[in-house]
Amino acid sequence: MLLKAAPAFSLLNTRGESLGPLFSSASSLSNNNLAVSPSILRSKTGSGFLVCASKGATNKSLIGVVFKPFEEVKKELNLVPTLPHVSLARQKFTDESEAAINQQINVEYNVSYVYHAMFAYFDRDNVALKGLANFFKESSIEEREHAEKLMEYQNKRGGKVKLHSILMPLSEFDHTEKGDALYAMELALCLEKLTNEKLLNLHGVADRNSDVQLVDFVESEFLAEQVESIKKISEYVAQLRRVGKGHGVWHFDQMLLREEEAVA
Numbered sequence: 001m002l003l004k005a006a007p008a009f010s011l012l013n014t015r016g017e018s019l020g021p022l023f024s025s026a027s028s029l030s031n032n033n034l035a036v037s038p039s040i041l042r043s044k045t046g047s048g049f050l051v052c053a054s055k056g057a058t059n060k061s062l063i064g065v066v067f068k069p070f071e072e073v074k075k076e077l078n079l080v081p082t083l084p085h086v087s088l089a090r091q092k093f094t095d096e097s098e099a100a101i102n103q104q105i106n107v108e109y110n111v112s113y114v115y116h117a118m119f120a121y122f123d124r125d126n127v128a129l130k131g132l133a134n135f136f137k138e139s140s141i142e143e144r145e146h147a148e149k150l151m152e153y154q155n156k157r158g159g160k161v162k163l164h165s166i167l168m169p170l171s172e173f174d175h176t177e178k179g180d181a182l183y184a185m186e187l188a189l190c191l192e193k194l195t196n197e198k199l200l201n202l203h204g205v206a207d208r209n210s211d212v213q214l215v216d217f218v219e220s221e222f223l224a225e226q227v228e229s230i231k232k233i234s235e236y237v238a239q240l241r242r243v244g245k246g247h248g249v250w251h252f253d254q255m256l257l258r259e260e261e262a263v264a
Contacts, residue, residue, distance in 0.1 A: 090158025131256030
């Protein structure tokens with residue numbers, strides 16, 4: 001930014017003392033458009049130095065360094081909202097991007113709700129698969145955290161969070177042919193792929209609107225993690241298909257418990 005001062009200044013040494021070599025000449029302070037009058041005035045009372053504008057100053061109200069903003073900044077000042085309900089932070093953030101983020105928030109909450117229902121099912125006393133229960137509980141928390149992260153980003157960009165309705169999930173996951181563990185894990189795999197597809201749609205909206213910051217946010221915060229989740233759950237599905245519906249499910253559940261203890 002450009003800093004300008006008056007063409008000439010007078011330095012007052014109010015004690016009448018010598019200013020020393022630092023202020024011995026006007027030329028020593030002539031850099032950066034700052035000039036000092038060669039004459040030194042003295043004051044009878046007070047202490048310290050006083051910088052004041054000379055008679056040649058073009059700005060009557062000038063008492064020191066004057067800040068003059070660029071013309072571009074002047075134009076931006078005219079665009080600053082004055083209404084209390086309009087965001088001050090919003091910049092280059094389209095209505096389409098705002099709506100797409102709200103849709104993704106709804107996707108994350110719906111998936112979290114389904115995972116929470118799975119946790120409740122496997123936590124029943126007559127099901128008693130604690131490894132699966134804990135896995136789906138953590139998955140539910142993770143999806144809710146994703147929704148909250150999107151909400152925080154929406155507010156950061158100056159958008160408005162609008163929460164949509166959440167559908168009631170299933171409460172029973174026992175499948176006649178597949179059993180409950182395999183059926184629930186296949187459903188989880190489908191949900192992760194669906195979430196990834198929705199995130200890619202959000203990425204496409206951001207790219208179409210040249211919103212580089214939103215593109216970076218989706219890529220850095222979600223896409224890599226989503227691919228990892230799909231890979232992990234795909235392996236769980238393959239393992240459950242091998243063990244069948246019987247005793248092998250209990251061993252798979254114990255494996256999940258050991259993995260959770262190792263992470264903790």
